[in-house]
Amino acid sequence: MNTVLTPSQVPLPPASGAWQEGDPPGRRRWYEREKPLALEAGGELPGVRLAFETWGRLAPDRSNAVLVLHALTGDSHVAGPAEPGHPTPGWWDGIIGPGRALDTDRWFVVAPNVLGGCQGSTGPSSPGPSGRRWGGDFPFLTQRDQVAAEAGLADALGIDRWALVVGGSMGGMRALEWAVSHPERTDALLLLATTAAASAEQIAWAGIQLRAIRSDPHWHGGHYHDTGRGPHAGLGLARRIAHVTYRSEPELQVRFGRSPQGTEDPHNGGRYQVESYLDHHAAKLAGRFDAGSYVTLCEAMNSHDIGRGRGGVRAALRRVTARTLVAGVGSDRLYPPSQQAELAAGIPTADHLRLIESPYGHDGFLIEVEQVAALVGELVRGVPPPSAPEPGRHHPLS
Numbered sequence: 001m002n003t004v005l006t007p008s009q010v011p012l013p014p015a016s017g018a019w020q021e022g023d024p025p026g027r028r029r030w031y032e033r034e035k036p037l038a039l040e041a042g043g044e045l046p047g048v049r050l051a052f053e054t055w056g057r058l059a060p061d062r063s064n065a066v067l068v069l070h071a072l073t074g075d076s077h078v079a080g081p082a083e084p085g086h087p088t089p090g091w092w093d094g095i096i097g098p099g100r101a102l103d104t105d106r107w108f109v110v111a112p113n114v115l116g117g118c119q120g121s122t123g124p125s126s127p128g129p130s131g132r133r134w135g136g137d138f139p140f141l142t143q144r145d146q147v148a149a150e151a152g153l154a155d156a157l158g159i160d161r162w163a164l165v166v167g168g169s170m171g172g173m174r175a176l177e178w179a180v181s182h183p184e185r186t187d188a189l190l191l192l193a194t195t196a197a198a199s200a201e202q203i204a205w206a207g208i209q210l211r212a213i214r215s216d217p218h219w220h221g222g223h224y225h226d227t228g229r230g231p232h233a234g235l236g237l238a239r240r241i242a243h244v245t246y247r248s249e250p251e252l253q254v255r256f257g258r259s260p261q262g263t264e265d266p267h268n269g270g271r272y273q274v275e276s277y278l279d280h281h282a283a284k285l286a287g288r289f290d291a292g293s294y295v296t297l298c299e300a301m302n303s304h305d306i307g308r309g310r311g312g313v314r315a316a317l318r319r320v321t322a323r324t325l326v327a328g329v330g331s332d333r334l335y336p337p338s339q340q341a342e343l344a345a346g347i348p349t350a351d352h353l354r355l356i357e358s359p360y361g362h363d364g365f366l367i368e369v370e371q372v373a374a375l376v377g378e379l380v381r382g383v384p385p386p387s388a389p390e391p392g393r394h395h396p397l398s
């Protein structure tokens with residue numbers, strides 16, 4: 001039987017870049033899959049566990065469930081204050097909560113940490129079948145495998161269909177996969193700054209980052225978790241490269257220009273401000289994220305092609321029946337709005353393409369909370385209220 005565990009029932013949290021054995025689990029709970037997960041590329045993954053968080057209460061008719069799917073280095077902590085295991089407030093805190101766009105007096109919001117990740121879900125830093133960490137033996141995953149694991153979580157929660165599935169960037173890939181592989185379980189869909197298939201340039205940027213990590217002498221083919229050292233330099237380099245692609249050229253120019261960092265002299269071994277900024281983001285990620293997970297997730301993103309084995313992208317998009325909004329960020333150079341235009345044109349139930357106005361580039365979908373909240377509001381407006389929970393009785397999952 002698939003099980004859902006509360007923090008006090010969790011026997012051994014998997015170690016990871018951010019969260020080590022013995023760390024307090026915060027408000028996370030865990031779904032444990034009974035059977036191994038059959039993987040798209042062949043083989044299977046045993047011992048699948050997904051960390052997830054929920055907000056609000058599931059209605060008795062289970063009609064008010066919303067699935068929120070995070071991007072590459074995000075996690076299940078979408079809303080709420082900093083807490084044990086999550087040193088920062090939720091990454092979309094302004095969108096989820098009482099009176100907010102996803103009003104938790106009305107909606108039951110579920111956010112899992114992705115399969116292959118390092119914030120409580122099974123990934124390369126988790127113990128494998130031998131009891132040792134998977135490391136470099138962790139299997140290759142696709143977005144479809146990740147969604148298959150999430151479908152198991154939905155089953156365990158008793159959620160037959162999502163009133164809304166929301167995701168940006170990598171989360172948008174999984175949201176789209178939900179709507180294509182489970183149209184009968186996806187009533188509405190919000191796709192932000194994402195694509196139907198990873199493009200050559202996206203694969204190229206991720207490929208360079210993978211090279212950086214694998215070139216680190218502490219990578220050891222992915223088997224570094226018990227060496228006491230990790231490929232932090234490689235991961236930091238990968239984050240620097242990625243972060244430039246996440247922001248826009250005008251933003252970097254206006255914000256940093258040619259300024260030196262403090263009293264440092266770039267003509268004499270010192271750094272420019274923008275270099276210091278990237279150093280900061282590199283160190284921050286290396287301190288909170290597992291390099292093996294980064295590799296697994298980047299490879300899964302590179303594999304993303306919604307049309308694979310489905311007669312191509314156009315045929316796959318025609319399977320979507322959810323009421324859909326697609327939005328891009330005007331200044332996004334990594335996931336350019338032309339990719340979202342393809343989605344909006346190809347999904348029969350999609351409204352016209354929306355553009356988030358932002359100088360921040362791809363990260364605009366994380367930063368422009370008010371505009372994202374307006375899009376969520378547009379999708380959920382008009383949905384009849386779910387049946388109210390009986391006074392004094394809480395659903396066991398809420």
Ligand SMILES: CC(=O)SCCNC(=O)CCNC(=O)[C@H](O)C(C)(C)COP(=O)(O)OP(=O)(O)OC[C@H]1O[C@@H](n2cnc3c(N)ncnc32)[C@H](O)[C@@H]1OP(=O)(O)O
Pocket residue numbers: 073074075086087088091261273274276277278280284288363366367
């Ligand atoms: C720790 C966690 O659990 S994070 C939560 C999960 N993570 C995610 O969801 C990933 C998604 N999030 C992100 O990618 C990012 O955090 C974003 C997009 C939300 C950040 O966007 P912004 O708010 O615009 O941050 P910005 O790019 O301006 O960076 C600010 C940081 O740069 C630092 N900084 C700014 N200029 C400089 C400089 N010249 N030198 C060094 N550091 C600098 C700031 O001090 C600040 O540091 P802090 O974040 O440690 O407080």
Ligand SMILES: N[C@@H](CCO)C(=O)O
Pocket residue numbers: 071072073074169170246362363
């Ligand atoms: N900066 C974000 C967006 C990636 O698409 C992240 O690190 O998850």
